[in-house]
Amino acid sequence: MQQKSRIVAAILVSLACTGWAGQAVAATGQAKALYKSANEQAALKYKTARAQCDSITGNPKDVCIAEAKAVRAYDEAVAQAQYTNTLRAYTKARIKIADANYDVDLARCGALTGNDKDVCVKLAKSTKIAALADAKADKKVIEARSDAREAKRKAEYKVAAEKCDALAGAARDDCIKAAKIQFDE
Template identity: 45%
Template sequence: MNFKQKLTAVCAVACMSSVFAMTPAEHKAAKDQISADYKAAKAQCKSLMGNAKDVCEKEAKGREKVAEAELDYRGDASERHRHNLAKAKADAAYDVAKEKCDDLKGNPKDVCVKDAKAEHVKALEAAKVADARAETNVAPAKKAADVSEARKDANQNVREAEYKAARERCDALSGDVKDKCVADAKRVHGQ
């Protein structure tokens, strides 16, 4: 089971139980369980070496942060906590992806990091658009304008991040081929 599948499973279980209010004792027990799960996951990483160990530790830390954000959301299903949960998921995935790039060297590593950043930006921007959609106590016309503006900003930021990743891929090339690659990247990503 890969990191995203584990993350999805943890979130699915947590979401199913979010319907019920938690007592302070249940909240503390859940917090203690999250801490115990993190310690157990981190202990499993000790048998690994090099970057595999670093990736394992980032995955464990990411699961812990997501579980804590999910717990906060279960305790108070506010938009702030929903946004924090989406951000925790995006940050966890980004940290793991970036750590996996450390196995690479040179331009392939740079491309890997830029691709990870592009995915991170995409996830964060999706959360911002979702926030705009979830606005309450706002006139429908204002809400529609806010969603439209959020989408426009999100699309621009995602295109920019994807352009940087595409441009980084071009750096491995030279001469006319590189120039064509850069021109194609600009055209495709609207830069």
């Protein structure tokens, strides 16, 4: 349960980060080092968690292994998204996290039988479908807002440039230069 809340919190953090995701940033040496370090930490955490699963048997072992894999998938997906810093990368990370959570849920369903197992599997699928739909919908919303912001900026530039047409000579040129700077044209 604690892991579920951690993953949900990570999804919310990734949503907050997607506001910046529209702007790809060139990978610096420091960013590469952080990315490499995060992946190494993810592998180390996985090995430690996986080793703890060896003392368990049966379905609890399957759940333990699935949870260890989910934590690794989460850490790697977030590291990749932060390193790449694009909307697509954050969406892809959310999809990987949803897949990992689904695998954990299926492992938990393995302990059940009959109708209880059927309901558990259907719930796991429903949860995954909802998470995937949310990730894709959030991506579309962010893209739409970005497009709207761009359209507004262009329209405001056109208004400013039109105002400059009332001027003549150097004053007009200065006005247009100022408008281009202000509206990033």
